[in-house]
Amino acid sequence: MALNVLGVSGSMREGSTSLRALSIALDAARAQKGAETRLLDLRELDLPMYRPQSPIINEGILEAKKAVEWADAFVLATPDYHGSMSGALKNFLDYHWTDFAGKLFGYLCSSHEKGLTAMDQMRTAVRQCYAWSLPYGVAVHGDEDFDADGNITNDAAGKRLRMLGRDITVYGAVLREQFARDIASDALDTFAARYRK
Numbered sequence: 631m632a633l634n635v636l637g638v639s640g641s642m643r644e645g646s647t648s649l650r651a652l653s654i655a656l657d658a659a660r661a662q663k664g665a666e667t668r669l670l671d672l673r674e675l676d677l678p679m680y681r682p683q684s685p686i687i688n689e690g691i692l693e694a695k696k697a698v699e700w701a702d703a704f705v706l707a708t709p710d711y712h713g714s715m716s717g718a719l720k721n722f723l724d725y726h727w728t729d730f731a732g733k734l735f736g737y738l739c740s741s742h743e744k745g746l747t748a749m750d751q752m753r754t755a756v757r758q759c760y761a762w763s764l765p766y767g768v769a770v771h772g773d774e775d776f777d778a779d780g781n782i783t784n785d786a787a788g789k790r791l792r793m794l795g796r797d798i799t800v801y802g803a804v805l806r807e808q809f810a811r812d813i814a815s816d817a818l819d820t821f822a823a824r825y826r827k
């Protein structure tokens with residue numbers, strides 16, 4: 631069964647660099663045998679602010695829900711906003727805090743620095759949802775790593791993005807298999823036990 635990898639783009643900017651970087655990672659994921667990819671562009675989806683008590687249901691919410699349920703693994707892409715992930719990406723995560731357990735996440739950030747604190751925040755949010763994270767993230771610099779047409783010019787950054795696409799697929803498959811095995815067993819001493827239906 632193909633591993634389903636969902637890329638989530640958290641930039642509201644037309645011509646977003648983090649979206650360009652995400653496309654490179656998703657292409658590399660798709661190049662792996664047995665991976666399918668989809669892109670959720672939050673700029674197009676325009677999710678309303680999450681309200682736990684009076685949920686608004688619109689097409690964007692339903693589309694995001696379908697994509698999240700489809701996904702086995704995720705690549706989250708954000709611009710660095712004040713050392714944080716974008717509000718749009720955080721809002722997306724707020725909708726799905728019960729949907730990520732046992733799945734694998736990878737991170738990339740478009741930043742003028744290294745994007746480390748923004749990626750740490752995504753990692754923390756994902757950990758709170760009982761999901762796994764790749765042990766590294768990839769930062770790109772919009773002005774230095776891409777040409778005027780949006781093509782990547784920094785070979786090292788391109789290589790790291792392709793590594794991210796490869797790793798999310800390969801490690802995502804390992805985790806999906808083990809999680810399914812733990813759910814199917816009757817063992818109580820695994821974190822998957824609480825997700826049995």
Ligand SMILES: Cc1cc2nc3c(=O)[nH]c(=O)nc-3n(C[C@H](O)[C@H](O)[C@H](O)COP(=O)(O)O)c2cc1C
Nearest residue numbers: 641643646647648709710711712713740742743772
């Ligand atoms: C509100 C706001 C806050 C920002 N804060 C930072 C920051 O703290 N550090 C940084 O390196 N860049 C910061 N930037 C610059 C963006 O991270 C940078 O332009 C990024 O490449 C945009 O990514 P995108 O093209 O995917 O939207 C900020 C930009 C905006 C609009």
